[in-house]
Amino acid sequence: MKPLPPTLRENRRYLLLRITPATLEADERELYFAVSDAVTALFGDTIAAEVHTATIVREGEYLILRCRRGREDTLCTAIATIRSVNGTPVHLTTISTSGTIKALRRGIRAERKGNSIICTINEAERTGILYADEKIDLIRRDMKGQDVVFLTKDDMEIFHATTTITDGI
Amino acid sequence: MTVTDVCIHPFPEGDSTLRRMALTAREFGYDTIVAVDHVESEYYGVLILKGRIVREGTMKAVNAAVRQRDGAVIGVVAGDNGFNRSVVQTPGIHLLCGLHRTQRNAFDHVTAKLAAGRRVAIHLDFSQLLACRGHSRQKVLIRYQELLSLQRKFGFSFAIGSGARSVLDQRTVSEMILLSSLFGMTREETLTALGTVPDLFEESSLPRVVQ
Numbered sequence: 110m111k112p113l114p115p116t117l118r119e120n121r122r123y124l125l126l127r128i129t130p131a132t133l134e135a136d137e138r139e140l141y142f143a144v145s146d147a148v149t150a151l152f153g154d155t156i157a158a159e160v161h162t163a164t165i166v167r168e169g170e171y172l173i174l175r176c177r178r179g180r181e182d183t184l185c186t187a188i189a190t191i192r193s194v195n196g197t198p199v200h201l202t203t204i205s206t207s208g209t210i211k212a213l214r215r216g217i218r219a220e221r222k223g224n225s226i227i228c229t230i231n232e233a234e235r236t237g238i239l240y241a242d243e244k245i246d247l248i249r250r251d252m253k254g255q256d257v258v259f260l261t262k263d264d265m266e267i268f269h270a271t272t273t274i275t276d277g278i
Numbered sequence: 279m280t281v282t283d284v285c286i287h288p289f290p291e292g293d294s295t296l297r298r299m300a301l302t303a304r305e306f307g308y309d310t311i312v313a314v315d316h317v318e319s320e321y322y323g324v325l326i327l328k329g330r331i332v333r334e335g336t337m338k339a340v341n342a343a344v345r346q347r348d349g350a351v352i353g354v355v356a357g358d359n360g361f362n363r364s365v366v367q368t369p370g371i372h373l374l375c376g377l378h379r380t381q382r383n384a385f386d387h388v389t390a391k392l393a394a395g396r397r398v399a400i401h402l403d404f405s406q407l408l409a410c411r412g413h414s415r416q417k418v419l420i421r422y423q424e425l426l427s428l429q430r431k432f433g434f435s436f437a438i439g440s441g442a443r444s445v446l447d448q449r450t451v452s453e454m455i456l457l458s459s460l461f462g463m464t465r466e467e468t469l470t471a472l473g474t475v476p477d478l479f480e481e482s483s484l485p486r487v488v489q
Contacts, residue, residue, distance in 0.1 A: 203452075
């Protein structure tokens with residue numbers, strides 16, 4: 110089949126997003142549904158069709174999305190309203206927009222290395238990740254799902270907490 | 279120029295500590311945050327102002343909050359029109375909150391003029407835009423549109439806040455601009471609203487030039 114000439118092709122824009130927390134367990138498909146739902150809920154089906162969103166790839170804490178050129182702001186606004194993916198609280202931050210995926214990849218920083226830790230707060234043990242910028246994301250899995258508590262290394266004193274670095278969660 | 283997030287609710291009300299929320303606020307482009315029921319402090323170069331929200335809906339509670347005089351940013355949850363007028367005229371009140379939950383006539387042109395004269399800011403809580411869906415979100419957007427048209431006419435201040443209870447609910451300054459565009463606010467208006475807080479502490483009894 111003859112390919113469509115460039116002049117007839119749809120002009121696209123690519124968006125680079127950062128996923129917080131980086132430990133979110135969701136693939137491209139689940140993230141696509143979250144973004145698509147947000148666009149439809151905020152702007153309706155007509156605008157959602159015009160935006161023509163697609164997820165390209167997830168690379169660690171980064172996600173690359175595609176949309177129709179001229180609709181980047183619409184998509185960014187909808188992304189700002191996303192609060193959860195698969196019932197897990199999340200924040201997707203738009204970092205940059207570009208016409209090519211190659212240019213977008215330049216904005217991807219090396220993966221933030223974190224040490225798995227066990228943190229004891231009020232005699233209750235919680236697993237978590239201590240990042241180099243002194244941020245700590247605690248994870249507790251219980252019957253209700255995943256409860257994450259966010260703190261910094263300076264907060265450990267207030268909580269009378271101790272950390273033990275482990276090999277992995 | 280000051281860029282303030284009014285208000286946030288750190289641990290124990292939320293799931294993130296004040297320090298962590300301050301660190302996130304710095305990354306997101308803020309230099310000041312108003313933390314409800316937390317002492318005034320500074321972490322990671324971000325000034326934390328003490329915030330107090332009066333939810334009782336009585337003038338007795340409002341006056342009691344003003345009498346404490348501890349330098350807190352005092353916000354009062356709006357009620358009916360009479361209550362809102364009384365609140366706006368009370369010296370020491372900085373914010374009128376929760377107007378999206380009130381009837382349309384709860385904040386009319388008279389209250390708007392009073393708010394402009396007394397330098398009481400109207401709090402726009404963006405967590406309502408994120409948490410609500412469908413009809414509820416439409417109501418919030420309509421209410422904010424009405425408030426914006428009153429603001430453009432009478433010139434009172436807006437104070438924008440994420441209402442975050444977690445670092446995941448905090449939004450960057452550019453996201454705030456995008457979210458405020460949903461009800462017609464321009465980029466300049468949003469940036470002005472984000473820098474409102476220092477003006478609220480200025481003496482309002484002195485005469486000033488209104489353009």
